[in-house]
Amino acid sequence: MEKNAVLASYHLMWEARNRTYATAKLDPDLEKYAGNKALSNIKLTMLYHQEHGTVMEGEPVNSPEVTAIDTTKATLKDCVDTSKYTEVESKTGKTVSNGDGPRRHVYNASAIKTGGKWIIWTTAIDRGRTC
Template sequence: MTALPSSARSAARDGRKDRIARYGAMAIAVGVVLLVTSCSGDDKEESKQSSTPAASIPEPSKSSAPSDPQAADKRDVLAAYRAYWSEQVKAYSKANVEATDLDKYASADALGRARSDVLSLQKAGVVAKGAPVNHPEVSDLDMDRQVPRATVTDCLDVSKWTRVKKKTGETVASPKGQLKKYTATINTEKWGKQWMILKVTPKPRSC
């Protein structure tokens, strides 16, 4: 084999060094790219995990105060009592019970007294204007009886419920010593589905 001149051998060695250097540089570059890609992927995964909202924990429900088991029945009692007064005001304003539904909500002593008062108004030629102000509450309720019974306590203000002469509109003076604001006890019973006002007992004291 023919020996290469020394200059050729030197050039060949330099060429191999250049190729090794280039390969090394390429390997480093590839390694850097892989490292960057790997880190970038980890960052994205961490970012994805960190951006995922944590499961919300529902707040414990607040326990409500126990309701009155008789609340609905008490509302029905008071509704009937207010209707009784509404019809009574109509009867007094016309001096005529028959033109109202008073007997739908009142019976016994309560209805008899209302009719008696209206009859007195007719004879005197007087009617009532305005209306009383009520503040009723159910003070006792017994639904276990065969005929349920309830007692209503009311603070009645009749100061704006005045009597006037039907023909002239002249105000009729109230009896001397009559209270304008007083308490009353009302006895009621449930007849079928309807609460009926049976008796209204005024108390000789203000409220």
């Protein structure tokens, strides 16, 4: 049951994250599911998009699993496929170079349980590892 609750919060965080990057504006639901480093990472990326006049089109594909859990903490490992997730200029829709590297990476996260609900607390993409 708790694993399902962690995964649900993780997916909801990604949905709010995707909406944030699609508009370069903070989604109002994001802070319900992301805190600490996870939230600050998303905000920093949003600021990057604002400063560069870009947004993200499409959506990444997630395959998360809970790798450890206790009563108040959980860790997750995800394989994120960004092959259909593209940075574009917000005014023209012109694709910004996505580089030539792999588009599937390991994404590590942690969650904490607070106030009876799970919040994604830290996130880190491992660009050196593909999946």
